[in-house]
Amino acid sequence: MTDDQHPTRCPFILTDDTALDRRRFLRGAGMTGLGLGLSGLCPGQALARLPHEQAPHRQEMTSAPLEQSEQLAYPFYGRHQQGVVTPRQATGMVVSFDILAMDRDALETLLRTLTARIAFLTRGGSYPEHDPRFPPPDSGTLGPHIAPDGLTMTVAVGTSLFDERFGLASQRPTHLQRMQKFPNDALDAPRCHGDLAIQICANTIDTVYHALRDIIKNTPGGLLVRWKQTGTVPLLPPSPGDLNGSARNFLGFRDGSANPAAEDQPLMNALVWIDGQRDEPPWTHGGSYMAVRIIRNLVERWDRTPLGEQEAIFGRRKMSGAPLSGGQEQDVPDYAADPEGHVTPLDAHIRLANPRTPATEKHRILRRPFNYANGVETNGQLDMGLLFICFQADLAAGFIAVQQRLDGEPLEEYIKPVGGGYFFVLPGVTDDSDFLGRSLLAATA
Numbered sequence: 001m002t003d004d005q006h007p008t009r010c011p012f013i014l015t016d017d018t019a020l021d022r023r024r025f026l027r028g029a030g031m032t033g034l035g036l037g038l039s040g041l042c043p044g045q046a047l048a049r050l051p052h053e054q055a056p057h058r059q060e061m062t063s064a065p066l067e068q069s070e071q072l073a074y075p076f077y078g079r080h081q082q083g084v085v086t087p088r089q090a091t092g093m094v095v096s097f098d099i100l101a102m103d104r105d106a107l108e109t110l111l112r113t114l115t116a117r118i119a120f121l122t123r124g125g126s127y128p129e130h131d132p133r134f135p136p137p138d139s140g141t142l143g144p145h146i147a148p149d150g151l152t153m154t155v156a157v158g159t160s161l162f163d164e165r166f167g168l169a170s171q172r173p174t175h176l177q178r179m180q181k182f183p184n185d186a187l188d189a190p191r192c193h194g195d196l197a198i199q200i201c202a203n204t205i206d207t208v209y210h211a212l213r214d215i216i217k218n219t220p221g222g223l224l225v226r227w228k229q230t231g232t233v234p235l236l237p238p239s240p241g242d243l244n245g246s247a248r249n250f251l252g253f254r255d256g257s258a259n260p261a262a263e264d265q266p267l268m269n270a271l272v273w274i275d276g277q278r279d280e281p282p283w284t285h286g287g288s289y290m291a292v293r294i295i296r297n298l299v300e301r302w303d304r305t306p307l308g309e310q311e312a313i314f315g316r317r318k319m320s321g322a323p324l325s326g327g328q329e330q331d332v333p334d335y336a337a338d339p340e341g342h343v344t345p346l347d348a349h350i351r352l353a354n355p356r357t358p359a360t361e362k363h364r365i366l367r368r369p370f371n372y373a374n375g376v377e378t379n380g381q382l383d384m385g386l387l388f389i390c391f392q393a394d395l396a397a398g399f400i401a402v403q404q405r406l407d408g409e410p411l412e413e414y415i416k417p418v419g420g421g422y423f424f425v426l427p428g429v430t431d432d433s434d435f436l437g438r439s440l441l442a443a444t445a
């Protein structure tokens, strides 16, 4: 995480709406049972004074989202896009588009429009008076004042963007490819792939949908929605008072315990961001690969499975999140002391996903998942699961290698991947003269 993206640097934009802002923040704090008598402080400062000082909330990538101020604004300009190492917000969506633009000029116009809209939406602001002779400039769903509400929008492109349409083929990121079917997948074609995807995350789903409708309204003839999936992160801490624990997924386990620390910038440079050390076209520097999977959880079957079996499947205790080898959630499992898997089965999810050997260090990925609930299947089963999102500097060494190790794991009896795709997160926009994808277009001019 770069300094300017770190929430403890107080990314608040304090406005006249501070009262509203405070209400929302207090409501968030109230969910933890804390009473705050604070005014005009950013969340990090506020939390530093709370009664639970012994266990301050670190707002890690995977912890329950505590900071819900409407005025929370993450910086848009920077070397990297927001929404990758940003602490996970309470709601998220991945929306994938087909690009309708027919040529490079139209593509550039589209990318410039996306940049301008995202710069506005993530900062917030007001709309001018409406002229009743024209459609209103905004959907109006958030009223006349758009608060940033912790919104991040992360733009990424699929391998199909590098086909013959725009003359970009020579600059395709080295590992960008079409997502292939893994053995346990039941991929639903309308929910896969896409030319361009945006990860939209915010404190509230209203802000996410407002942003999506703004993008659609402002890109007529440029973008067509192909699929979308929304998700949430529980606001409640995983156990009462445990503000640092990872939020739970819909199988009831803490999800994110062993995620690499997003605030560790050298680690993120090594695992997530692309730089000159990699075999990638120079225009990609500052970008990353995003793997998205819509993974259904067969919750009815799971809820009838004995606790001991559930814990063996993951290799962790359900309530505490501790590894089966003992300790607490953040403790490191000791596989060397258990070569035959008597404590942590050799096919446990966490052991396969990360065998914790020097050779498998390069396969580590940054996960940023959301729980989803879509409704009911025709057979009466709940359609819910995990909107799995992960970032890595090398897609083949990251998601693909880890998924191949997981192929055939016991968890497969309870999950069914149905959609998703692979995308390349464009480098960040440095200032208001820059735009998303500028370096890509310049490299192929």
Ligand SMILES: C=CC1=C(C)c2cc3[nH]c(cc4nc(cc5[nH]c(cc1n2)c(C)c5CCC(=O)O)C(CCC(=O)O)=C4C)c(C)c3C=C
Pocket (backbone or CB within 6 Å): 249, 251, 253, 254, 255, 256, 257, 258, 259, 293, 295, 296, 297, 314, 316, 349, 350, 351, 353, 354, 365, 385, 386, 388, 399, 402, 403, 406, 415
């Ligand atoms: C290919 C990558 C992965 C997929 C797909 C995936 C699906 C998936 N995971 C869970 C729940 C948990 N995963 C946990 C750990 C974990 N998972 C992956 C990768 C994928 N998971 C990794 C790399 C790790 C970390 C392993 C480690 O370093 O020890 C855990 C344990 C807690 C944690 O560390 O997060 C849970 C729980 C579900 C439900 C799921 C598909 C629906």
Ligand SMILES: [Fe+2]
Pocket (backbone or CB within 6 Å): 349, 353
């Ligand atoms: Fe996992």
